[in-house]
Each structure stands twice: as structure tokens, then as C-alpha cells.
Amino acid sequence: GAGVSQSPSNKVTEKGKDVELRCDPISGHTALYWYRQSLGQGLEFLIYFQGNSAPDKSGLPSDRFSAERTGGSVSTLTIQRTQQEDSAVYLCASSLFGVHTGELFFGEGSRLTVL
């Protein structure tokens, strides 16, 4: 695709339910990032994938959060037993990673509301 695609764009769920958020990065981009943005807040790093290397999970806030990237392309962020404080916009970004650093291209985000 032409850009980073995220789905769903909006998700409303009940407390305690599990949710899955999907990210389809720009074709050929080897690096993929997940960030969380609460209302009026900054960009909180969650997890980063680069090629076949082990992901940097240092930003995941609890063991209820997990992410995987299949075939070096599509990524899924899973939140188990959702809590109200999980409500936020979850942004995915991809980058053409190489010897030099590259620009991050963000998706439109998935807005999660936990009731």
C-alpha cells in the first residue's frame, strides 16, 4: 500500500475483554514501531521490531500487552483483559532501516475506548 494502514480505526470494548490491533507497514520497511497516545498526551513507546532481531519490548506497560510481527510485515498488538486506563490512540509506524536512521511513517491510529 501507499502508506501505513491500521485497523480497526475505532474500537469500543468492555473492561476485561481482549482486543487486537493490526498494522500493515509500508512495503519494504524493515522497522515497525508501536506507540500509545492518550488524550492530549505525548507519544509513549511500546515496542519496536527490526528485521529478524528480537523485538525491543521495553515500553510495554504490563504483561497484558503483547505484539508480534509475522513474516517481517504485518504486526498485531494484543491487549488482554483490557482496563479503562488502556483507552488511547495506538499508533503504528514503519521505517526503512539501514546503516543510517530513517523517517518514521505513521498510520492513522486505532482509537481504543474501554468502557
Next chain:
Amino acid sequence: GENVEQHPSTLSVQEGDSAVIKCTYSDSASNYFPWYKQELGKRPQLIIDIRSNVGEKKDQRIAVTLNKTAKHFSLHITETQPEDSAVYFCAQWAGGTSYGKLTFGQGTILTVHP
């Protein structure tokens, strides 16, 4: 560590004035510092970046300066226009064992009054 402190959190200027946003970082191995702009309801987009081998970079009305010794970098916007109103985020690209991790500052809400 990879913390980035950004100031101020809000900035209000009159059209035509200059705006300056400052960031301080902690990772001495970091060598790449981008700035992203996020308009209301939109996704963040890169507006300018600087690498550690230069001290300043300009692109029309925006410029970024870097002081590696003091570990801070700044965004300068001259002749501000209402369309510059947005949230601006600085970021640092981690070095060392966390190479590739991009950590953002807390953001600055810039409002340019006509």
C-alpha cells in the same frame, strides 16, 4: 537511559514572531534527532532532523540546532503563521544496545494567533 525532556509544554505566539522549543536528552550514544509535527486529529509527520555530525540545519522557516556537549537540541520557527499551530515532538534515536528505538519528548502545543 533514553529520556527526552521537552520544554515548554505550551507556547503561544503572535503571527510573525519566532518560536523556540528545547529538548534535553540523556543517551550520549544517540546520534540522530528528528522533530515531528502533529496537527489536530492527524498523524505525526517528520518536519526536520539533525545528525550528530552537524550543529545546525535549516529548511526555509524552520531550523534545528544541536549541542552534543550539553546534550540538548532546539527547534526554531521564524515568521510563524497560523498553520504552524500544532503539537511538536522532539525525539532521540537510541544508540548502543537499544539502537533503533525512537523515544519522543512530551510534546509542545504551539498556538500562533493571527
